[in-house]
Amino acid sequence: MGGAAMSGGTPGIAPAVLRVLERHGELSQMQVTELGAFNASTVRHVLPRLRKKRLVHVVRWEILHKTWAPIYAAGPGENAIKVPLAKSVKNKRYTDKQKHKQPIITSGPWAGLGA
Secondary structure (H helix, E strand, O other): OOHHHOOOOOOOHHHHHHHHHHHHOOEEHHHHHHHHOOOHHHHHHHHHHHHHOOOEEEEEEEEEOOEEEEEEEEOOOOOOOOOOOOHHHHHHHHHHHHHHHOOOOOOOOOOOOOO
């Protein structure tokens, strides 16, 4: 599997990403990036292409940085199904974002009061 195996992108990166997964086992995109010393954007584009060619598969989904992230493994296999976030989690995210958007009053009798 040489550079020609993956059209587009950087030649040689796809096989290198695959080698990192083969050596280290199940990894997130971030872990592949760190262990292989790759550009994060490159890995973000290469992993789905490797998955489409059935050279890697998603073994499970984990919550990393408040969102679901796929955990990849080398080789063909059944892709794990992404579990949707519970409505309560989505609602909490929404209200947290709204709290940060509310202005804090800086003058008048209500100064310093806000969200």
